[in-house]
Ligand code: NAD
């Protein structure tokens with residue numbers, strides 16, 4: 001008889017997740033079974049369950065792409081990891097390895113990719129399947145809960161900061177100081193950037209200051225754009241947009257310095273107005289930024305392992321997932337939540 005495990009299952013868009021007993025998956029060739037110690041709750045999981053994006057996940061599915069734990073079983077042909085190794089199971093479950101993106105370090109753009117917690121079951125469960133070639137290797141005896149957010153929030157913002165092309169000593173504005181933004185502030189500081197932060201909640205602004213932001217501005221208070229331009233002496237060299245808010249995108253672009261780059265990470269459903277005149281005359285670059293490649297993940301983990309980046313994480317039992325989603329939507333989470341199966 002198939003072994004069973006506890007999992008949080010999405011059975012329809014916009015519906016609460018159901019805690020169910022489901023079969024433990026079996027690792028095929030090149031795969032590993034990971035015993036989940038914790039799984040961070042990314043706002044993308046909420047978008048996935050709500051069906052917010054044009055490309056929908058499979059239904060039913062188990063969300064979660066910040067799973068961390070130890071390798072419990074190896075499928076045939078796995079040499080990269082051994083049983084007992086601590087790993088994280090990121091968004092990029094698999095990519096083809098041979099397309100023009102995969103062969104140039106851009107595997108998050110692979111048209112043949114599959115994604116953990118979206119079209120492949122994810123980490124809101126006692127066990128998760130992963131491709132051995134795509135897991136992130138964690139340091140020995142890690143603090144699993146602290147490491148969980150690095151699997152997505154960490155790699156995404158580390159890459160996003162690099163994508164702004166802001167250089168040491170230059171200004172980076174982090175818009176949205178949630179799960180992504182609060183680690184973004186730390187990656188940017190570790191990369192010797194000067195950091196300002198924007199959010200709509202005063203506690204988040206306080207968190208950003210405590211993590212090294214030189215100033216923090218409430219997006220809704222007064223003229224936030226004017227304040228950023230003044231504090232940065234003419235606008236930010238880089239802006240990292242991480243809020244799940246459409247309105248924050250136009251504001252992010254307005255904060256850029258001439259020749260600046262705005263890297264968009266947030267993925268709220270919708271479109272935002274872009275002022276053509278300003279973008280052209282200020283020669284502003286607006287680019288998307290989607291997670292990071294495997295090397296980015298390994299570097300993002302190294303920053304966390306060395307203590308330069310430490311996620312603020314609160315844990316809750318897997319059974320509380322619907323309550324955690326509600327709090328995330330309401331902007332009430334300080335840092336990141338991790339679910340413990
Ligand atoms: P989160 O809910 O933890 O954080 C969002 C933060 O934005 C909150 O602190 C909230 O107060 C703040 N906010 C809300 N409205 C704002 C506004 N108008 N201006 C500034 N800040 C505002 O979410 P998260 O897990 O950090 O994810 C954020 C977004 O990033 C989501 O849309 C998610 O899907 C997306 N995401 C993208 C990638 C990628 O690779 N591009 C990876 C992970 C997550």
Ligand code: ZN
Pocket residue numbers: 042043044045065091152153
């Ligand atoms: Zn994510």
Ligand code: ZN
Pocket residue numbers: 095096097098099100101102103107110111112113
């Ligand atoms: Zn590919």
